[in-house]
Amino acid sequence: MLGGCTRRRSEISSMNYTLSVSTGRQGLYDITHKVVECLGRSGVSEGLVTVFVRHTSASLLIQENADPSAREDLESWLNRLVPEQDDLYTHRAEGPDDMPAHIKSALTATNLSIPVRDGAMLLGTWQGIFLWEHRHHAAKREIIVSVLDGS
Numbered sequence: 549m550l551g552g553c554t555r556r557r558s559e560i561s562s563m564n565y566t567l568s569v570s571t572g573r574q575g576l577y578d579i580t581h582k583v584v585e586c587l588g589r590s591g592v593s594e595g596l597v598t599v600f601v602r603h604t605s606a607s608l609l610i611q612e613n614a615d616p617s618a619r620e621d622l623e624s625w626l627n628r629l630v631p632e633q634d635d636l637y638t639h640r641a642e643g644p645d646d647m648p649a650h651i652k653s654a655l656t657a658t659n660l661s662i663p664v665r666d667g668a669m670l671l672g673t674w675q676g677i678f679l680w681e682h683r684h685h686a687a688k689r690e691i692i693v694s695v696l697d698g699s
Contacts, residue, residue, distance in 0.1 A: 563590045567691040571681040576619045580676040586693040595698035600659040602690045605649035607656035613676030649682035
């Protein structure tokens with residue numbers, strides 16, 4: 549039994565938005581403000597925001613948004629975990645960062661869900677939503693934001 553947890557039945561409707569994010573290099577790109585904009589356009593006060601990246605060499609995460617060194621450490625750690633010059637890789641059609649980018653995407657997340665109350669995402673004080681570009685070259689990434697109305 550869950551103490552303090554109540555269940556309400558409601559009819560769910562959703563609004564979908566497409567974000568285009570240009571990346572210039574491998575790294576973390578804060579997209580929180582773009583997702584907040586989609587939520588604002590929807591007019592939803594209570595519900596759920598889902599964010600989905602439509603690529604196999606980029607991912608999404610919720611992470612510290614105040615101190616950039618936390619993001620730099622994450623990038624360094626993942627680059628050590630998944631090196632680019634590994635003789636075991638056979639998929640090299642698009643360059644030495646291609647297969648590592650796919651592995652990094654598989655190890656992280658391609659979609660996120662964030663609850664909404666009073667018209668705001670219930671992110672923690674220091675949490676932001678980030679697109680994690682795993683390729684070295686510039687790319688245009690497409691992200692789908694769905695806002696589900698649960699009121």
